[in-house]
Amino acid sequence: MTELSEFPGIEHRFEEVTRKKNITYINDSAATIPHAVVQAVKTAQKPVVLITGGTDKNIDFSPLLEIEGQVQTIILLQGSATDKIRRLFDNRGILYKGPFDNLAKAVEAADLAALPGGTVLFSPGCASFGMFQNEFDRGRQFKNIVTAC
Known part of the structure; x- marks a missing residue:
């Protein structure tokens, strides 16, 4: 069991990046489907500020409705x-901020909304193409942004 407790986890998969001002920043960039986002939200320390969205893979996003009431922002x-x-979200009256055209602006908005003791969770639930080379580039950019501040 010692080996398991020392396992650092897998990069881009619910990866704790840093803690600042008693807020935990989680990189879950490998979450490219809505079900993965739902699981990440359920796992994260509340209150949660969720950064999500990206490129369509022609999938059903209705599982995201399960996070209603589980995220702060x-x-x-x-x-x-x-x-x-x-x-x-509009059809259900779920409030959101954005969309933001770059990740740094999205992280800035998340920083402003986050509460001490909570989590900023980057779990896109979508493909990364367009703004990023792939989900790993997207995750590295998130980590660089949150550790640079």
């Missing part, structure tokens, strides 16, 4: 899937 990244997500 939703921050949307611009992308072809984000329009579908916005319509879904």
